Amino acid sequence: MNSRDITVYLDERWCATLEAHTGLTMESLMIGQMDTLINGLPKDQREQLAQEIHQEEQKRAQEAEASRRFSITRITENGESRYCLLERGENMFQIGQRLRRYLRGELDDPSQFYGDAALIPQEEMERYTAELLRGSPRVVGIYDIDLDAGEVFSLDCDKGWQGYQIKDVSTAVYFATKRESDDWIAKRSRFNQRLAEKEMPHDVRPISIRADEALPTELICFEEEVSQVDHLLNFYIPLYFNPDQVFGLNVETEANDDYLNLYANYDMEQGRVCDTLEVYLVRGGGAELDCEYRLSPEEQEAIRVKMDSYCMEQKGITLEVAREQYLAEEQSPAPQESPQQTGPTFQM
Numbered sequence: 001m002n003s004r005d006i007t008v009y010l011d012e013r014w015c016a017t018l019e020a021h022t023g024l025t026m027e028s029l030m031i032g033q034m035d036t037l038i039n040g041l042p043k044d045q046r047e048q049l050a051q052e053i054h055q056e057e058q059k060r061a062q063e064a065e066a067s068r069r070f071s072i073t074r075i076t077e078n079g080e081s082r083y084c085l086l087e088r089g090e091n092m093f094q095i096g097q098r099l100r101r102y103l104r105g106e107l108d109d110p111s112q113f114y115g116d117a118a119l120i121p122q123e124e125m126e127r128y129t130a131e132l133l134r135g136s137p138r139v140v141g142i143y144d145i146d147l148d149a150g151e152v153f154s155l156d157c158d159k160g161w162q163g164y165q166i167k168d169v170s171t172a173v174y175f176a177t178k179r180e181s182d183d184w185i186a187k188r189s190r191f192n193q194r195l196a197e198k199e200m201p202h203d204v205r206p207i208s209i210r211a212d213e214a215l216p217t218e219l220i221c222f223e224e225e226v227s228q229v230d231h232l233l234n235f236y237i238p239l240y241f242n243p244d245q246v247f248g249l250n251v252e253t254e255a256n257d258d259y260l261n262l263y264a265n266y267d268m269e270q271g272r273v274c275d276t277l278e279v280y281l282v283r284g285g286g287a288e289l290d291c292e293y294r295l296s297p298e299e300q301e302a303i304r305v306k307m308d309s310y311c312m313e314q315k316g317i318t319l320e321v322a323r324e325q326y327l328a329e330e331q332s333p334a335p336q337e338s339p340q341q342t343g344p345t346f347q348m
Contacts, residue, residue, distance in 0.1 A: 066138070072120070072128045073143040075113055083125045084117035089140030092154050092195070093176070093188040099145070099152060100170040113147070123210060126294070130209040130248025133157055133281065133289070153205065158287040161205045168198035206292040209279065211248035215293070216241045217302035220264075222310045231330075232274070233266040233322065235307060247279055247293060257284030264303050266319060268326040273300040273307065 008030065015026050022029060038046065069089040075082050090098075098114075101107055125142075132139040132155065142155040145166075152169055153161045176191035219241040227234045243260050244252045251258045259282050265274040279291040295303070308319045 068138050069140055070138065071141040071143065072125050072139065073114065073117070073145060074125060075145045075147065076149075077113075077147040079148065081122075082114075083120045083122055084114040085120045085124075085128075086114060086117045091141055091188070092143075093173070093191045095141075095143055095145070095152065095154075096169045096173040096191060096195070097177075099166050100173045102147070103166065103170050113145070122208075126208045126210040127212070127248055129155065129207060130211060133207070133209065133291075134248070134250035151200070155207065158283060158285070158289075160207060160289050163200040163203065163205075164195060164198055165200065169195060172198065204290050206276070206278075206290045208276075208294060209247050209249070209291050210293055211244065211246055213245040215246050215277075215295070215299050217299055217306075220303060220306055222264075222306070226311065226314065228326075231267060231269045231326065233268060233307075233319075235264045235266070235310065237262040237264055237277070247291070249281060251281070258282065264307070266304070266307055268323045271320075271323055273304045275300065 010026075018029060019025060024032075041049075068087070070085055070087050071089040071091075073084045073086070073095070075084060102113060107113065128139050129142050132142050135157070144153040144155075144161070146152070147166075150166045151163055152166055153163045156162055172191050172194040175194055176187045179187075182190075220237060221240065222235045223238050224236045239260060239262060242252055243262070244250060247260070249258070249260070250256070251260055261280040261282065263278040263280075265278070266272070267274050273295070275295050276292040277295060279293055281289040281291055283289070304319070311317055311319055311322060
């Protein structure tokens with residue numbers, strides 16, 4: 001902000017007397033006088049100048065926000081999860097160094113693994129995760145550290161979650177840093193090379209994402225056949241709304257060939273809509289990421305009503321009848337003459 005420092009010299013006795021008389025500090029009194037003078041300007045001139053100043057402040061704030069670099073980490077310890085934002089951002093090598101200190105007992109308080117990070121709600125981590133997937137340079141990395149299970153995961157934009165045993169990460173740090181004469185780039189390169197050999201077998205973990213706008217349940221509908229996968233009824237949801245506004249991605253653009261497949265599930269064992277939507281992000285290059293969107297109880301109920309109507313429309317039975325059929329078949333002994341049968345099927 002372009003501003004001027006205006007200094008006024010006044011005998012301290014005047015200052016003390018004015019403050020005692022008004023109950024205000026001299027700073028407050030001077031600001032009040034300046035506000036009075038500004039309000040005395042012609043209205044059009046005052047409003048134009050105020051708008052210019054506001055626009056400049058907004059631009060500076062946007063530039064400052066765009067230049068931020070940070071990383072997001074979920075840390076699970078003693079069965080509880082915390083979501084942390086570290087302003088300077090950390091890569092996997094730096095995460096590994098923290099983990100090694102943790103394992104070696106070099107942290108004064110292991111529960112303060114990220115003592116210098118800001119705690120954020122889960123929803124905010126999900127928004128930043130979507131931002132990473134759409135290629136924002138602001139998010140240096142997304143990590144999931146489970147100190148109870150001894151595992152750490154790092155999110156790759158095309159491969160999804162990549163998991164490692166914490167002890168393997170610590171060992172990779174040891175070999176990367178044993179030659180102190182090496183520069184940081186060489187150490188990080190050696191760390192990445194050794195860690196790549198220790199990646200756990202690929203186990204699809206959904207990536208939780210969301211944007212600022214809520215799911216428009218009034219636009220939710222279903223197409224195609226309802227399929228049964230084990231105890232779940234699977235409903236395909238066509239995208240008659242803008243998915244980027246809900247999931248925070250970047251598929252409604254000509255800049256890439258990405259697209260989404262969206263599904264909702266009904267759990268026949270529990271008798272309720274599952275608490276997440278399945279969001280499959282298919283990259284133009286062929287990579288596919290398994291994502292999910294957490295549903296609120298209100299969204300679950302709105303979707304349940306539409307599922308019930310769709311079942312009646314397609315097959316003439318309700319969700320409850322479909323569930324009763326499933327539970328009845330599940331409890332009955334499997335027929336001996338059909339060894340190939342793997343379980344009850346949806347009879348709509």
